[in-house]
Amino acid sequence: MTKEDVSEPVERDTILGCQTTLSSHQRPVIHQVASAPMPSDYEFSFFDPSELQCREVLLDPSTTIPELFAVLRQWVPQVQRNIDLIGKEILKRGCGVNDRDGLTDMSLLHYCCKAGAPGIGDADTAASFARQLLGLGADPNLRSRWTNMRALHYAAYFDVPQLIQVVLQASQPGEVDATCSDFDFGTALHIAASNLCASAVKCLLELGANPAFRNEKGQCPADVVPDPLDMPLDMADAAAVAKELRTLLKRALPRPSSPLPLSVQAQYPPALSDKARIQLATMRIRLGERVVIAGQKVGTLRFCGSTEFSGGLWAGVELDKPEGKNDGSVAGVQYFTCRMKHGIFAPLSKITKPLERHKISTTKTSASIRPPRRIDLSRITSKINTGKQKETYSTGEKDGPCNWAKEISYFICSPLEEIMDALLKTTHAIKDLCQPHTNQTHWRNSSLNFFLILPLSERNNSKCARYVGLWVIS
Structure with missing residues (x-):
């Protein structure tokens, strides 16, 4: 918001012996940015009120408030030591006591705290003018929106104890x-x-x-x-x-006379409010128990309750590792005690109990499974003695390779590979499965029984099922 013209004055105040008009209902405004008014044919690049030409410009009613704020921005002794003279002219033109410069977002009180800087300004002159401004209603808590600094912060930054005293006398x-x-x-x-x-x-x-x-x-x-x-x-x-x-x-x-050790302090947790006690009971968590913050940081719950830095219920946790932000204190208030960087605060809703971790046996991943290998079964034939005559079972090729066995071997994967090698390569194993009295139905049943004794994790194996299916229809 910018404002060049001011409303009709309703009351009058005297500043340094000069009549000024201020409106008690005038809202603080931000004045637009302008350049400092320099006299024509002036040999210096800065404004000097002690020079006749500059003095004429300063006292000229046509010189605007933004132009005079531009003069105050010049960081030279000639300007800063005349903060009262320039500030008086700004107020005479209807500037509100809490109005701001459009470039710096600073009020006259802010400029006054700067003007007392050693080596640049005059601290006594600045302090005197600051009292005048505070008497007119200047707000000592007003902050510049660019730096977020109050008048006190400016006075501390520029090392002006006189202004620190004046500002704090007017503060809460x-x-x-x-x-x-x-x-x-x-x-x-x-x-x-x-x-x-x-x-x-x-x-x-x-x-x-x-x-x-x-x-x-x-x-x-x-x-x-x-x-x-x-x-x-x-x-x-x-x-x-x-x-x-x-x-x-x-x-x-x-320096506390006899600080308690951390181990002793942990035995005497701080008193809980009724609200905090009920909430912790609902969560089934007690002070001193292990907790997890947002599923990430692990530590011990040391505090639960309201704080001065924010509303609501907060949990103070002593972390196992130095991943925190404090030692249990915030803004000078000690809520619990721990080592530096081990303390952290979080909303109570972010606190949970650590989950119990059970050892879970996992099956081998595909990365650990050995690739299937083909077995040369061209020299192996399967013969079943039914009691009538010897007959060679194959897939239609008389005395040829066992094609179904080749197809089975293609789908074999660990951990069944060793079993299949034994079944297909070892002659006596095949004879054990296929006794002379064994018929084709018994063969099928033997195959299914072999499948059923496999581990449960292998029964759902699609390749294992493919193998059993081929075995059964053979």
């Missing part, structure tokens, strides 16, 4: 640990520590920032301080600051 208790997604959901203390902003770190600790707060990577502020050993020699001063901050933040961490 606990806002000192407000997180920012662009910094791995770390707090202002994380932001200051990672940028070696020593003054901001000390100020935040004095105002109650939590040094044990962990971001989504499981890092506390001391963990995000750059390693001094990784810095080049020309950054010796920065390395000294990093070493100092690490020591300061580690000393600020709470």
Whole structure:
């Protein structure tokens, strides 16, 4: 949403001695992007309010709000040290106290927190103007949609303790640990520590920032301080600051006097709410039992209940392997205790009991089956003595090869191959099956009996069935 014109004012406020008109019903708007208004024949590339030509442009009523926001974006001392002068002109033109710059999505309070940066701006001037803005209703919790940073985060990033104090005085208790997604959901203390902003770190600790707060990577502020050993020699001063901050933040961490061993803690699980107890009873799961998360990660259930980081029932699991995200704590709240990277939280619906694995005997796969081989039966004939006369049984070729046996051998596969070799090659085995008194019906019955004593897994074998069928009709 963009808005150049403002509605008719309904109340008046005084800012730095100048009359400005603000509407109490005006909704915050995002002003469109414009370029900074530079005087003609101006020799510098940046805006300098102390120069006569620039001062005339600044005070000219035709200079628009977007153009003045463009001036504030210039990161030079001439602009940042005049944040109050430029901000006053923006408000005089009807800009809402919570309106945003269309390019950066920053409000005047955000710009004010930047303007106190050491070496660039004037912290005292910026802090004074910030109080004026907060008195007019500036929202200290407003976030830039591009960086997701609040005014507190900007003040910590640019190492301006004066602005940190002003913003927190206007904020609710606990806002000192407000997180920012662009910094791995770390707090202002994380932001200051990672940028070696020593003054901001000390100020935040004095105002109650939590040094044990962990971001989504499981890092506390001391963990995000750059390693001094990784810095080049020309950054010796920065390395000294990093070493100092690490020591300061580690000393600020709470140290329990007598922490219980993990084995002892496991014997005393946290108390369950009625809702959590009923749900676990329905699932037939108890604290301390083995569980599986989404069918993948295995561990021990250590916590079940509501949390501060999300609604609903959550399960805290201590994993067997370091595949987790924390040590049982989230956003500074300790729900259970385990080793780092062994803790993980999941919705209770994702938790199941591990399935009992039984040893299942499997048949040989096709990859392990040896390919069928042909058996040369040209010299073997099958003769049955019926008591009348000797007769050679074949498939129509007198004294020729046993064609049906060849067809049978083609369909033989392991593990029947050895059996068939014995039946077809060994003469005495054939004689055992075909005694002189055995008739053709007995032959068929013997074949079927042989089939029935096969393992159950082989009875459904199509090749085995083909073999028996050929044997029977022979």
